Amino acid sequence: MSTVETNQKVNMPIDLQYKDGQFYIVILKTARRYYFDPFFLDSLKALYNISLKKETEEENNKLVKSLDYSTSNHAIETWTIEKFTDEYSTSVPQNKLLFVFHISRCGSTLISQILSDSKKFFVISEPPIINKILDPKSGLSKQIFSKLLIASMNCINSSAPEKSKDTVIKFRSWNTIYLKEITELFPTAPWIFVHRKGSEVLASTLQKPPGWLRSQKTYAEFYSKILTLETPYIIECGREEFVTRLLGYFCKLAYSNQSEKSYFLDYRNLIDNLFDTLKYAIDYEPNDKEKEKMNETIGIYSKDPNKKIKFTNDSELKNSSLSILQLNLTEQFTESERYKLLNRADYEN
Numbered sequence: 001m002s003t004v005e006t007n008q009k010v011n012m013p014i015d016l017q018y019k020d021g022q023f024y025i026v027i028l029k030t031a032r033r034y035y036f037d038p039f040f041l042d043s044l045k046a047l048y049n050i051s052l053k054k055e056t057e058e059e060n061n062k063l064v065k066s067l068d069y070s071t072s073n074h075a076i077e078t079w080t081i082e083k084f085t086d087e088y089s090t091s092v093p094q095n096k097l098l099f100v101f102h103i104s105r106c107g108s109t110l111i112s113q114i115l116s117d118s119k120k121f122f123v124i125s126e127p128p129i130i131n132k133i134l135d136p137k138s139g140l141s142k143q144i145f146s147k148l149l150i151a152s153m154n155c156i157n158s159s160a161p162e163k164s165k166d167t168v169i170k171f172r173s174w175n176t177i178y179l180k181e182i183t184e185l186f187p188t189a190p191w192i193f194v195h196r197k198g199s200e201v202l203a204s205t206l207q208k209p210p211g212w213l214r215s216q217k218t219y220a221e222f223y224s225k226i227l228t229l230e231t232p233y234i235i236e237c238g239r240e241e242f243v244t245r246l247l248g249y250f251c252k253l254a255y256s257n258q259s260e261k262s263y264f265l266d267y268r269n270l271i272d273n274l275f276d277t278l279k280y281a282i283d284y285e286p287n288d289k290e291k292e293k294m295n296e297t298i299g300i301y302s303k304d305p306n307k308k309i310k311f312t313n314d315s316e317l318k319n320s321s322l323s324i325l326q327l328n329l330t331e332q333f334t335e336s337e338r339y340k341l342l343n344r345a346d347y348e349n
Contacts, residue, residue: 008032010159013152014050015067016132017078018139025084025129025148026069027077032161036116038109038303039125048075063174063215064135067128081144088151088158095122095160095167097153098282099182099191103250103338104173105204106196107270110302112170114274117293118286122160125170127152134178136222150185166282174212176250177226180257189261190281193254195341196267198247198334199327203318205243216242240326244333251337264341267315271298 008031015026028048035043044050050069052059059065069076079087098121102108115121132138133148140148157167175182176193183191205213216223220234227234227245234242254264263277278284286294301309319327 011077011155012159013084013127013129013155014044015069015128016138016148023081023140023144025079025081025152026071027079027084029075029077030159032159034116034119034122034161034164035124036113037125037305038113040127042305044128048073060214061218063137063211063219064131065211081148084155085147085151088154089147091154091158093154093157093167094162095157095164096282097157097186097189098166098168099186099189100168100170100194101176101179101191101250101254102171102173102194103176103196103201103247104210105201106194106267107265107302108170108173108194110270110298111192111194111265111274112168113297113300113302114294115168117297118290119161119163120165120284121168122157122164122166123168123170124156126172127156127169129156130169130175131172134175136219146181146185149182153186166284173210173250174246176253179253183257183259183261187261190263191261192263192265192277192281193341194265194267194270195251195254195338197315197319198244198330198338199322200267200315200318201247202240202243202326202330202334203321206239209239212246213239213243240329241333244329247330247334248337251334251341255337255340266342 009029010032012028012030013025014028017024017026028044028050030047037043037046041051048069050067053066053068071078100108100111109125112123112125116123129152130149133140133145133152138145153169156169160167179191179193183189212219216239217235220231223229223242223246224231224234227249229245254262258264261281263281265273265277275285297307299311300307301311322330
């Protein structure tokens, strides 16, 4: 779902292609609009029939799935990297940026849905172009990687509705691996890291595996480097150990890269602390009309695009579904790092 602010066409980067020995950026010519679906890809599918490619074993084992669209679509353009970076690497952003990183299955989508209730925020949840650039198998050089990240963020920002003041980018959980690189490229952007008890996240990911779990074996060499383990060990270790180690690594990165621009939100107190965080981070307080809409959103399951399913807290159910061994793994590898976030003051000047 989306609301068109004007019929003026703007450029929205959606994909990174490699063909004939060169990289290209795929641009969607779209109206300047707000997006309200749980994920940006939901809006792309509804508006332009842009979706993920049909599920196959190969696609399911990718960290970043391929997009399915027709280049003959009049709304699609293919730009060279040079044209794209020349146009947007040094452009002056319209809005201030706010980043949302997270541990996975922790309420980050709810945050993006709450913020989209205010026209102050232009919310893009998990933009496919960012995933493509961050893909460890993209083959991008370090220099092009940085240029493309800057240009893509600026390009997304330039498509924001004129009434908006802040552009919110909600990342995929595994994007946290590049938190240091992203925050160094955008040093003035405040960022939030949302976390949740490791056992609850483990139960959720085992029930419905995210891309970084499905790609455990196909990206084993990459995971071995960041977790400082041998590649064969990554391939052979159980899913529970792999998940809890990686969740702990996400928390470790958030803690080690904290600054005056960083804010940590625990799932248990998410709503209570969210608005205090926004006041400190970007000097935002919702008005009465926004509060009313946001309170309605809080009561709805955040990943339901139809906004019909009521939210139910399933923390107790998730914890009770795990074995003693699984609980011990979360304590050993995840909670040992997450405790540092809990012990750090959430709001510092």
